[in-house]
Amino acid sequence: MTNKIDPYKYMKGFGNHFSSEALQDALPKGAILHYFTNYFLYYNFQTILHFPLGQNTPQKCPYGLYAEQLSGTAFTVDRKNNQRSWLYRIRPSVCHQPFTKLDSKSHHIANKFGIGDIHHIPNQIRWSPFNKLLLEDNKKTSNDIDFVHGLHTLAGAGDPTIKNGLAIHIYTANANMDNTAFYNSDGDFLIVPQHGRLDIITEFGCLMVASNEIVVIPRGIRYSINFPDGPSRGYVLEVFGNHFELPDLGPIGANGLANPRDFLTPVASFEEKECDYTIINKYAGQLFVSKQDHSPFDVVAWHGNYVPYKYDLGKFNTVNSVSFDHIDPSIFTVLTSKSAFPGTAIADFVIFPPRWAVQEHTFRPPYFHRNCMSEFMGLISGAYEAKSEGFLPGGASLHSHMTPHGPDSATFEKASNDDLKPVRVADGTMSFMFESSLMLGITEWGMSNQVDIQHDYWKAWKELRNNFDANKSTKGQ
Numbered sequence: 001m002t003n004k005i006d007p008y009k010y011m012k013g014f015g016n017h018f019s020s021e022a023l024q025d026a027l028p029k030g031a032i033l034h035y036f037t038n039y040f041l042y043y044n045f046q047t048i049l050h051f052p053l054g055q056n057t058p059q060k061c062p063y064g065l066y067a068e069q070l071s072g073t074a075f076t077v078d079r080k081n082n083q084r085s086w087l088y089r090i091r092p093s094v095c096h097q098p099f100t101k102l103d104s105k106s107h108h109i110a111n112k113f114g115i116g117d118i119h120h121i122p123n124q125i126r127w128s129p130f131n132k133l134l135l136e137d138n139k140k141t142s143n144d145i146d147f148v149h150g151l152h153t154l155a156g157a158g159d160p161t162i163k164n165g166l167a168i169h170i171y172t173a174n175a176n177m178d179n180t181a182f183y184n185s186d187g188d189f190l191i192v193p194q195h196g197r198l199d200i201i202t203e204f205g206c207l208m209v210a211s212n213e214i215v216v217i218p219r220g221i222r223y224s225i226n227f228p229d230g231p232s233r234g235y236v237l238e239v240f241g242n243h244f245e246l247p248d249l250g251p252i253g254a255n256g257l258a259n260p261r262d263f264l265t266p267v268a269s270f271e272e273k274e275c276d277y278t279i280i281n282k283y284a285g286q287l288f289v290s291k292q293d294h295s296p297f298d299v300v301a302w303h304g305n306y307v308p309y310k311y312d313l314g315k316f317n318t319v320n321s322v323s324f325d326h327i328d329p330s331i332f333t334v335l336t337s338k339s340a341f342p343g344t345a346i347a348d349f350v351i352f353p354p355r356w357a358v359q360e361h362t363f364r365p366p367y368f369h370r371n372c373m374s375e376f377m378g379l380i381s382g383a384y385e386a387k388s389e390g391f392l393p394g395g396a397s398l399h400s401h402m403t404p405h406g407p408d409s410a411t412f413e414k415a416s417n418d419d420l421k422p423v424r425v426a427d428g429t430m431s432f433m434f435e436s437s438l439m440l441g442i443t444e445w446g447m448s449n450q451v452d453i454q455h456d457y458w459k460a461w462k463e464l465r466n467n468f469d470a471n472k473s474t475k476g477q
């Protein structure tokens with residue numbers, strides 16, 4: 001049995017406490033045993049009245065469902081940060097056979113990010129689009145790589161076992177996860193599809209996620225991904241610590257950047273399916289597999305604030321300088337996963353959306369800089385304003401701690417001489433940055449010949465000439 005509700009309906013809001021029922025009254029409304037006295041007729045009777053009382057664990061749940069809590073934060077976390085959802089399901093998740101570990105050779109997920117485990121390199125690094133995987137990976141044909149097996153860890157720092165750190169994965173895949181679901185115990189996935197839509201079935205409902213949208217699936221939530229457009233590619237930012245939240249707005253005020261009501265969470269939708277089902281779990285960077293005899297997507301109703309959600313990057317409300325100078329890219333932060341140090345993220349998800357550039361007497365593209373943070377960038381479509389060539393959709397770059405970088409020679413030359421009228425920047429393009437306070441290292445795979453590292457990337461800045469003339473001052477103009 002499946003419910004008749006359109007599975008791709010969404011509820012709006014970020015951090016809301018949602019309630020959703022695929023069958024009417026599947027959420028426990030609570031029951032109160034009420035002693036009712038009718039003085040006129042001189043008899044007492046007892047009745048059960050149904051009130052809209054928010055009970056989570058009634059003695060018996062509606063429709064014979066099981067109640068199950070999914071905690072996204074410790075029980076004792078302060079109320080404003082506490083995240084949990086209650087799921088009312090045909091069977092509790094515990095109905096599965098024991099997990100067994102998958103051979104690490106059967107997948108490409110890394111679990112060690114320490115010194116000596118992966119490559120920490122101070123050079124500027126750029127990868128051409130990750131194209132090779134579908135054809136060459138493990139000699140598989142282009143017909144049989146699902147999302148989990150198409151995941152390749154490219155970079156990372158920290159350790160999921162101490163809930164501190166992040167990993168960056170690239171996926172290229174085309175096969176549906178038939179009768180297979182995945183959940184991650186290590187961290188939350190922020191998925192950036194670059195090519196091809198993701199048709200995602202989750203315990204909370206279904207999401208269709210296209211390029212220029214992102215989806216966040218917090219740890220523990222089970223899901224399957226299908227690829228309705230065939231071979232697909234994208235980036236994944238996994239954070240091991242705090243969940244993603246909207247950045248504070250400070251002097252910007254109460255509105256702007258990613259507006260909360262543009263985040264979409266699916267409505268409840270379920271299937272009652274008895275069949276051989278495989279559950280894959282990423283646990284401490286290893287994959288474990290378990291069998292069960294039914295679909296895990298059997299949640300008939302749920303309520304809570306620990307949920308998957310998607311966001312259309314085209315809805316980002318961009319702010320920037322309307323006078324002069326290039327403002328730091330933190331103005332483009334969509335979501336952040338905070339560390340224990342105020343203002344210092346484990347990972348910020350930052351985008352560079354199409355916008356107007358109007359700054360006067362200003363070098364408008366990104367400046368030359370060295371940063372105490374790691375900057376990993378990817379390109380969804382179009383071209384990035386700081387690079388005239390070589391940074392391509394589906395490719396990536398990494399500029400690590402204190403690694404100098406900035407506009408390439410051609411961009412510098414052009415922007416130093418441009419007529420500074422108001423212009424559209426990056427029309428039709430979308431690039432993004434995963435910026436981290438941790439020092440990112442690159443995995444064996446990220447350095448291997450299965451990817452295309454552009455070894456001449458350093459030449460992007462080679463043509464920057466010495467323009468110095470001690471006798472010539474333009475007074476900064």
Ligand SMILES: O=C(O)Cc1cc(O)ccc1O
Binds near residue numbers: 365366367386405406
């Ligand atoms: O390096 C990059 O291209 C990202 C970036 C963009 C920007 O506008 C300012 C600083 C910065 O690191």
Ligand SMILES: [Fe+2]
Binds near residue numbers: 369371375399405
């Ligand atoms: Fe940068």
